[in-house]
Amino acid sequence: MAILDQGPLNYKENIPPIIVDNYGKWRYHENPKAGVLKHVSETGAELYSIRVGSPRLVSIDFVRDICKLADEYCDGYLRFTTRHNVEFLVSDAAKVEPLIAALGAIGLPVGGTGASISNIVHTQGWVHCHTPATDASGVVKAVMDDLYEYFVDMKLPAQLKMSLACCLNMCGAAHCSDLAIVGVHRTPPRIDHEKIRKGTEIPSLVACCPTGAIRPNPKEKSVLVNEAKCMYCGNCYTMNPGMEIIDPQNDGIAILVGGKVANARTNPMFSRMVIPFIENNPPRWPEVTSAVRNIVETWAANARKGEKMGEWIERIGWERFFTLTGIEFSDKLIDDFIFSRETFRTGAAFKYE
Amino acid sequence: MADKKTPQLDELQNGQWPSFVTEIKRAAVKNEASKDLLHLLERSYEEKRGHWKHGGIVGVKGYGGGVIGRYTDLPEDYPHLQAFHTVRINAPSGWFYSTDSLRKICDIWEKRGSGLMNLHGATGDAILLGTTTDQLQPIFDELSEEGFDLGGSGSDLRSPSCCVGPARCEHACYDTLEACYNITNAFQDELHRPMWPYKSKIKFSGCANDCTASIARADCAVIGTWRDSLIIDPEEVKKYAASGMNIQHVCDGCPTDALKYNAETQELSVIAKDCSRCMHCINRMPKAITPGKDRGATILIGGKSTIVQSAFMGWVIVPFMKMEEADDFEEFKDVITRIWEWWDENGKTRERIGETIYRLGMSKFLTEVGLPAVPQMVYRPRANPYVFWPEDEIKK
Numbered sequence: 001m002a003i004l005d006q007g008p009l010n011y012k013e014n015i016p017p018i019i020v021d022n023y024g025k026w027r028y029h030e031n032p033k034a035g036v037l038k039h040v041s042e043t044g045a046e047l048y049s050i051r052v053g054s055p056r057l058v059s060i061d062f063v064r065d066i067c068k069l070a071d072e073y074c075d076g077y078l079r080f081t082t083r084h085n086v087e088f089l090v091s092d093a094a095k096v097e098p099l100i101a102a103l104g105a106i107g108l109p110v111g112g113t114g115a116s117i118s119n120i121v122h123t124q125g126w127v128h129c130h131t132p133a134t135d136a137s138g139v140v141k142a143v144m145d146d147l148y149e150y151f152v153d154m155k156l157p158a159q160l161k162m163s164l165a166c167c168l169n170m171c172g173a174a175h176c177s178d179l180a181i182v183g184v185h186r187t188p189p190r191i192d193h194e195k196i197r198k199g200t201e202i203p204s205l206v207a208c209c210p211t212g213a214i215r216p217n218p219k220e221k222s223v224l225v226n227e228a229k230c231m232y233c234g235n236c237y238t239m240n241p242g243m244e245i246i247d248p249q250n251d252g253i254a255i256l257v258g259g260k261v262a263n264a265r266t267n268p269m270f271s272r273m274v275i276p277f278i279e280n281n282p283p284r285w286p287e288v289t290s291a292v293r294n295i296v297e298t299w300a301a302n303a304r305k306g307e308k309m310g311e312w313i314e315r316i317g318w319e320r321f322f323t324l325t326g327i328e329f330s331d332k333l334i335d336d337f338i339f340s341r342e343t344f345r346t347g348a349a350f351k352y353e
Numbered sequence: 354m355a356d357k358k359t360p361q362l363d364e365l366q367n368g369q370w371p372s373f374v375t376e377i378k379r380a381a382v383k384n385e386a387s388k389d390l391l392h393l394l395e396r397s398y399e400e401k402r403g404h405w406k407h408g409g410i411v412g413v414k415g416y417g418g419g420v421i422g423r424y425t426d427l428p429e430d431y432p433h434l435q436a437f438h439t440v441r442i443n444a445p446s447g448w449f450y451s452t453d454s455l456r457k458i459c460d461i462w463e464k465r466g467s468g469l470m471n472l473h474g475a476t477g478d479a480i481l482l483g484t485t486t487d488q489l490q491p492i493f494d495e496l497s498e499e500g501f502d503l504g505g506s507g508s509d510l511r512s513p514s515c516c517v518g519p520a521r522c523e524h525a526c527y528d529t530l531e532a533c534y535n536i537t538n539a540f541q542d543e544l545h546r547p548m549w550p551y552k553s554k555i556k557f558s559g560c561a562n563d564c565t566a567s568i569a570r571a572d573c574a575v576i577g578t579w580r581d582s583l584i585i586d587p588e589e590v591k592k593y594a595a596s597g598m599n600i601q602h603v604c605d606g607c608p609t610d611a612l613k614y615n616a617e618t619q620e621l622s623v624i625a626k627d628c629s630r631c632m633h634c635i636n637r638m639p640k641a642i643t644p645g646k647d648r649g650a651t652i653l654i655g656g657k658s659t660i661v662q663s664a665f666m667g668w669v670i671v672p673f674m675k676m677e678e679a680d681d682f683e684e685f686k687d688v689i690t691r692i693w694e695w696w697d698e699n700g701k702t703r704e705r706i707g708e709t710i711y712r713l714g715m716s717k718f719l720t721e722v723g724l725p726a727v728p729q730m731v732y733r734p735r736a737n738p739y740v741f742w743p744e745d746e747i748k749k
Contacts, residue, residue, distance in 0.1 A: 002490075002497035004415045005541035008512070009500055011446035011530050014454055015520055024519035024528070028640040039521055047521065055373040057482070059380040059387075060459040060468045067452035078455075080448035080472055082516065082564050089521070108371055121475060126397035127373075127390070128423060128439070128482055130405045135397065137373040138365055145368030170659035171475055176569035176666070208703060210661040235661050239703075241407045248401040261569050263561035264633040265608050268568050268666055282398040283361040306606065306637075338663050 016077035018047055018091040034154045035110035036096065048090040050099055053109040053119055053144070053151060056084045057127065057137050065106055073099040083118040083161070111152040115159060117296075118151075120144060122164040123171045125183075131234050132166035133183030133251035139285050140164055143181070146289040147296065157303035157312070160296065161260075168233045176259040178309040179295060180271045181288065186250040188213075188230040195242030196222040208239045210338075231337065253278045253288055257295055258310035269310045272343075274321070276332040291327075298325045323353045359391055361398040380468040386433040386483055387467045393431045404431075411438055411486055413493040416545045419503030420489050436485045437467070440492055441478040441504035443512045443537065443544075446530035447520055448473065457499045465492050475570075476554065477514030478504035502541075509547035513537050515557035516564040523639060524632065525559030526577030526648040527676035533557045535682055536689075543693070550700035550709070553693065554656075560644065561632045567656065567667065572706045573689060574653040574667040575676065579645035582625035583634075589641035590621045603637045649675045652685070654692065655707025665707040670719070672729040691722045716741065 015023075022041035029039040037049040052066075066086055070078040073095045079087045086108075090096055100110050112118045120143065123129060125136030143162070150156055165174040166183040174180040196205070197220075205223055206214045213229035214236060222242075237245040255278070259271030274295070278287045295309075302324060303312035313321045322329045335343045362374045377394070380387035393404055404426050411422040421439040428435040442458065458479065462468060467483035474480040484492065493503060504512035513536060516522070518529030536555065537544065543553075556567035559577040567574030594600055600621060604612045611627035612634050614620070621641070635642045652674055653667030674684055692706065695718065700709040710718045719726055 002413065002415070002494045005545060006497065006500070006502050007538040007541055008443035008502055008534070009445040009450075009454060011449050011520075011534055014445045014449040014451050015447075019449075019520050024525070026519070026521060026523040028523055039523070049521065053371060054472065055371045055376055056471055056473075057373040057376055058470060058472055059376040060463050060470070061379045062376055063455055063459050063470070063472070067455050070452050076452045078450060078452070079517070080444075080450075082514075082566065084473060086472075109369065123475065124471075126394060126403045128405060128437070129403060130407055130423070132403045138398070141365050141368065141370055141372060141374075144370035148369045151370075165658075168659060170664065173475070173566040173570040173658070175658055175664040176566060204702065207701075208661075233660055235703075238407075246402050251401070259569075261563045261566040263563065263631045264636055265606050265631060268563070270664060270666070280401045282401065283364045 014077065016075045016089050016091070018045060018075075019089065021045065022047070031114045031154070034116055034152055035100075035113055037113055045091070046093060048093060048096050050088040050090060050096065050103070050110055051081065051112045052086040052088065052103055053112060054080075054084055054086050055137065055141070056119070056122065066108075069099065069102055073102070081119075083112070083121055085112050085119045109148070109152055114154040115156045116150055116152075116154045117144075117147055117156070117160045117162060120162045120164055120181075121173065121177075123166045125166040129166055131169070131237055131245060133168070133185050133246070134166050134253050134280050135282065136164055136166045138282055139181060139253070139288060142284045142286075142289050143292055146293055150296065156296075156300050158306050158308045160309065162292075169238075173261070174256070175270055176261045176268060177271050178257065178259060179292065180256040180259065181292070182254045182256060184252060184254045184277060185232040185234055185245050185247060186252070186277065187232060187245075187247045188225050188227045189234070189236055189243035189245045191222060191225065192242040192244060193217075193220045193222040196220075196240060198242075200240055200242065205236060205240050205243075208235050210235065248280075252280050253285070255288075255291055255295070258313045260308050260310050266308075266311055266314070269314075271310075272318070273333055274325075274327055276330070294327075295325055317351050319351050320353065357392050357395075359395040362391065362395050377469065383463070384466075384468050386437060387469055389431040389433040390437070390467065390469070390483065393425060393427065393434060396427075411489060413490050413503070416493075416503060417547045418506035418509050418545060419493070421506050422486075423483075434483075437483040438486065438489060440466070440481040440484065440489065440496075441474065441506055441512070442481065442496060443502050443504040444473055444477055444479050444514070446515050446533045447517050448477070449520065454499075458496070458501070461492060461495045461499070465495070476504070476511050478512050503545065505544045505552070507547040508549045508551050509545070509553070510540050510543040510549075511552050511554045512544065513555040513557065514565055516559050518557075518559045522559060524562065524577075524635060524644065526579055526644050527559065527650055528678060529557040529559045529575075529577070531678050532575065532676055532682055532685075535678065536686065539682075539686055549693070549697055551703050551705055553696075553706060555689070560635075561630060562636065568653060569656055569664075569666060570658060571656050571667065572654065573692070574656055575650045575685070576653065577644075577676075578630050578649065578651050578673065580647040580649070580673055581645035583623055583628060583630070583645055584643045585621050585623060586641050586643075587620065590638070591619050593638055593641055594619045598638070600638075603634055606633050606637070608633070649673050652688065655705075655710060657705045657707050661703070662708045662711070665705075665711070667707070669730050670724055672727060688722070688724070695722050714741065
């Protein structure tokens with residue numbers, strides 16, 4: 001029988017000796033090349049972290065492969081980052097290049113530090129989610145293949161954090177990313193009265209709708225949807241399988257840009273929608289990859305050194321962002337949900353191009 | 354199913370980025386459910402839709418969360434995916450693992466599941482992806498024997514997570530790993546037995562760079578900071594100058610104009626009372642500038658993603674709190690317990706704490722959980738005169 005409430009593994013038993021010895025004593029770090037961080041301790045110890053791109057959805061064979069490398073080069077320890085990269089912690093400088101070569105031999109890219117693209121935080125998509133409007137892993141694979149050069153090199157103005165959420169729930173902090181790829185539904189739920197009648201708490205289902213679009217339907221012992229009020233969030237579908245929201249003809253992807261979480265220079269910012277819809281086009285979503293590349297490269301060509309996507313756009317103005325990227329502006333990009341008014345321009349000073 | 358082709362997924366094995374399709378295929382060599390998953394996913398690529406139903410109720414003895422039911426809507430065509438449940442393992446602080454620990458997970462998962470996993474899920478758990486109902490209890494038992502425990506799911510405390518902190522970062526203003534470990538252990542009941550209006554997340558970031566994105570995705574964000582002045586090492590400033598760094602450019606980026614550089618004398622100084630502790634200059638010149646000595650954390654409440662009432666970023670409720678192992682993180686535990694009790698009493702079903710506070714008002718929240726209102730909580734005061742005056746402040 002399992003022991004209840006014993007809590008997670010103790011991190012103290014899972015950190016390598018060099019970190020035990022230098023815990024809390026790190027003085028500074030350098031980024032000698034893409035994917036390599038060098039931390040120097042007040043004791044004089046040097047630790048090299050080798051950051052490696054991972055598909056995140058991995059097999060036990062993958063895990064055993066990276067364990068083998070960690071045994072050989074890192075005293076039997078490794079870690080994962082908040083962006084789902086793998087990090088190998090090397091205490092012997094002479095082992096850095098051999099490890100990078102060994103990683104290359106099994107097809108794992110080293111990069112994602114400094115002014116580069118980090119791994120894309122993403123969700124389950126068609127692999128394992130019940131409400132997805134698009135796949136997650138496939139879109140991420142297509143985008144990272146396309147932007148690979150920006151992962152393995154540090155030639156961008158600043159760090160670029162991307163996220164993908166496969167539906168309007170926007171799991172995975174997509175709402176504060178430099179660039180967010182978000183699965184969107186575009187049609188109201190189709191009601192299956194049969195399923196609703198099977199043990200649904202009608203008042204809870206009615207109450208779950210953020211726009212008040214759902215009403216009781218006493219005749220059917222079910223509910224009605226006021227389609228004009230529905231913005232397709234799918235909250236009702238999560239509450240009840242009788243509110244089918246998936247619509248392969250109309251589901252697809254929106255692009256949001258300019259969010260950040262760090263406080264450096266400017267406050268954290270939400271990502272803002274710049275492309276309301278792109279059709280799902282598996283397996284490589286070419287319209288999505290080219291839209292992302294266009295935004296990233298326009299930023300790279302125009303931003304100042306050290307300027308994050310959102311800082312650049314706020315400096316030049318959103319009207320110029322649309323001119324420079326050639327992305328079409330439309331009424332769909334003007335907010336009409338709850339907190340919309342703060343986004344309206346309440347001044348007479350602006351640019352034309 | 355074995356002889357069916359998967360041309361769309363095969364295409365995703367090309368390209369330089371490591372392929373999840375290759376990973377599914379590796380798992381499929383040993384496991385029938387992973388083989389079915391490959392073909393089900395190919396069908397999703399053809400039909401442009403997912404084929405997973407809502408989770409039914411599954412569980413392990415003693416817990417209300419930690420495992421999530423998942424079933425395909427096409428069980429006749431993909432019999433090994435009839436049940437394909439998720440198991441969440443609460444990851445160690447900072448996602449540090451010995452290879453022994455990871456191999457133990459692999460051995461159990463090879464025997465009792467699909468062999469596929471997410472390292473990690475967005476909340477930070479190690480996610481085991483795909484097993485049958487009868488395997489859930491044995492998996493839990495065996496993981497438990499090896500020292501692992503399950504993470505949160507449903508309307509409970511989700512597994513807290515933290516940045517790399519003092520283990521490998523010079524910026525950490527408190528011990529994020531110990532705080533995460535200690536506080537997770539203190540709230541095991543809240544983590545394993547859903548009893549709240551909805552989920553609640555805590556993330557620990559050691560500084561205002563906020564590498565865990567706590568402000569965006571944690572109901573409670575604990576972000577490291579300091580109260581005194583940042584510290585400048587004049588010798589290191591001179592070395593940066595000698596290396597050709599444009600130090601004036603670093604000063605130009607300071608949002609409060611608090612950093613001054615004299616190019617002639619190569620002296621850098623800070624007007625401490627003007628500094629807002631944003632981390633910009635420290636990020637640019639880590640050898641020369643460090644956080645102050647009076648360190649702790651800012652506590653923010655309400656962060657969440659878009660569904661239902663729009664995305665919220667966490668907002669300040671305690672500008673500075675000491676976060677010390679020596680006192681067992683007592684003040685934090687005390688405040689978060691009062692906050693959860695208030696939310697439990699006032700929140701509606703599927704309402705995150707930020708939405709509850711927004712609906713009922715910050716004033717009511719602050720009064721009832723006993724937190725003093727201070728100017729650091731707002732960018733600017735209200736622009737309307739509609740104050741809800743308490744009765745005891747009105748003459749009768």
